[in-house]
Amino acid sequence: GRLEKFVDELPDMPVLRGYGVAEGGNLVAGELTVGMHDTMWKFHRDLPATRVFAYGASKETATVPGPTIVAMKGVPTRVTWTNHLPPRHILPWDRSLATARLGNGTGVPTVAHLHGGVQQSTSDGHSMAWFTSGFAATGPHFSSPAYEYPNQQLPGNLWYHDHAMGLTRVNILAGLLGAYRVVDPATEAPLGLPSGAEFDRDLVLFDRDFMRDGALFMNATGNNPDVHPQWQPEYFGAVVVANGKAWPFLRVRRRRYRFRILNASNARFFRLSLSGGLRFVHVGSDSVYLARPVPTEGFLLAPSEMADVIVDFAGAKHDAVTLRSDAPAPYPGDPGEKADTVAVMKFVVASKPEHDPSTVPATLMPRYPKPDAREAVVTRHIAMYEYTKNGTDEPTHLYLNGAAYTDPVTETPREGTSELWEVINLTDDNHPLHVHLAVFTVLKQRSLRRVDEFRDCMRGSASGGAGGRNDAVACGMQRHLAGGRRHVVPRQERGWKNVFKVRPSTVATLLVRFKPLEESSATASGKSGGFPFDVTAGPGYVYHCHVSIKQRKPLLKSQAWSSFTC
Numbered sequence: 001g002r003l004e005k006f007v008d009e010l011p012d013m014p015v016l017r018g019y020g021v022a023e024g025g026n027l028v029a030g031e032l033t034v035g036m037h038d039t040m041w042k043f044h045r046d047l048p049a050t051r052v053f054a055y056g057a058s059k060e061t062a063t064v065p066g067p068t069i070v071a072m073k074g075v076p077t078r079v080t081w082t083n084h085l086p087p088r089h090i091l092p093w094d095r096s097l098a099t100a101r102l103g104n105g106t107g108v109p110t111v112a113h114l115h116g117g118v119q120q121s122t123s124d125g126h127s128m129a130w131f132t133s134g135f136a137a138t139g140p141h142f143s144s145p146a147y148e149y150p151n152q153q154l155p156g157n158l159w160y161h162d163h164a165m166g167l168t169r170v171n172i173l174a175g176l177l178g179a180y181r182v183v184d185p186a187t188e189a190p191l192g193l194p195s196g197a198e199f200d201r202d203l204v205l206f207d208r209d210f211m212r213d214g215a216l217f218m219n220a221t222g223n224n225p226d227v228h229p230q231w232q233p234e235y236f237g238a239v240v241v242a243n244g245k246a247w248p249f250l251r252v253r254r255r256r257y258r259f260r261i262l263n264a265s266n267a268r269f270f271r272l273s274l275s276g277g278l279r280f281v282h283v284g285s286d287s288v289y290l291a292r293p294v295p296t297e298g299f300l301l302a303p304s305e306m307a308d309v310i311v312d313f314a315g316a317k318h319d320a321v322t323l324r325s326d327a328p329a330p331y332p333g334d335p336g337e338k339a340d341t342v343a344v345m346k347f348v349v350a351s352k353p354e355h356d357p358s359t360v361p362a363t364l365m366p367r368y369p370k371p372d373a374r375e376a377v378v379t380r381h382i383a384m385y386e387y388t389k390n391g392t393d394e395p396t397h398l399y400l401n402g403a404a405y406t407d408p409v410t411e412t413p414r415e416g417t418s419e420l421w422e423v424i425n426l427t428d429d430n431h432p433l434h435v436h437l438a439v440f441t442v443l444k445q446r447s448l449r450r451v452d453e454f455r456d457c458m459r460g461s462a463s464g465g466a467g468g469r470n471d472a473v474a475c476g477m478q479r480h481l482a483g484g485r486r487h488v489v490p491r492q493e494r495g496w497k498n499v500f501k502v503r504p505s506t507v508a509t510l511l512v513r514f515k516p517l518e519e520s521s522a523t524a525s526g527k528s529g530g531f532p533f534d535v536t537a538g539p540g541y542v543y544h545c546h547v548s549i550k551q552r553k554p555l556l557k558s559q560a561w562s563s564f565t566c
């Protein structure tokens, strides 16, 4: 049977306060313990409860998504992450993976990463810093489960999610994700945006498939089982889940609401719009406020991307407004094929007009640093390339400039500087590129010229060699980069971001900032232009595509690109 839409109310996730209040009202560092629990979650009225892995302060309070952690700018949040997961995963995982073998028998390897967070790499959730239940087994970069998030970054939207090598995909599908915000009342309250729990909400979206008995379904048979039993590139579910409920509804009043929308899917893009002609007004993108609000009729949100939008229901012509998506899966899909529009959720709008004290000011955060390409000290060319060995159907290998994840680090930026990254996408897929620690601005994106020739050269398989190992320079890169058609970067994506959708056969020019976005933190740390901690300590930081590929070592795509250390 089919699940009926709009029968469950959109829940709010529990809130964990990431700071303490001392006697006298001073704010002090927050101490939290967040566990990963094996528990049950009800995704829909008519679906039996689903076994999930969920974050929570306790097993009884664990939810999918996990609790929203609210941190205060400038006040550290310390989280001790604990793993209470059983030896067996609830989803199929590939035993040929190194991580799986290491954790085997002792539990499910997990490690939490705060996405968008500016923190020391020992607290960054390195994919090899995983640990199993009771720390029975730990990854080579594990040092401590007690993480410190300094929150010395501009206010905005982050999220935390599992990040374990080879298991990120299944751990997130099982439920290990949640929202995190850094708030700064001093600069945010004067904006007058909709505020308070009723009018300022997280909207965490993802897709899942379910069995009749409520179990999460993930196809365990590969596209080509003769080659690999489990290998298949992406996960798409037919059910759209918002804040842990399938196609929920929310009763709203005739006024403005703020939605901090996160696409927490493994691979599904959402192209969101509202029925009845209602618009979005974007106030933030990923973790940072925009300088000015940007109105749109709809927008595309890649896995791990965030949009912070205001919707004014005062203009609703009907009492029902649907939030819907018409992005094909996989994205961008076949150009000729029209995507089905899918419902995400429904708003039930009150009929009574009312006074709305909130506003959207004409400027939001005008004093944030502006991107300045002249600051760049280095230009890097980063070519994403997928290689499948000639004459086989084996799983795809992913390379950055011909190097695999396990190869030595090639991007070694200096703290306190900015760099230009020309990110060249030679694959057929749109790759939401995510950079840890840094933020970037997308300066432009252009089509590559004679991309087939470029790819053929990169493949370098004519010699029957390893393949995919030629670098972009050897392949006469400049000929392919020059003079291609320009693609517009949508206005709401021109601020400081940490994820950008790099289209197939294009080059995106990013100004990447390896220093705090706020100059004043330099003084706070006593270092000039630096982060408020030692970025050289620990295992370093990664950048990667945020589409989680299924199975096979070391091809978890969300980790497969090269990594950098500062």
Ligand code: C2O
Pocket (backbone or CB within 6 Å): 113, 115, 161, 163, 304, 434, 436, 542, 544, 546
């Ligand atoms: Cu959303 Cu490496 O993370």
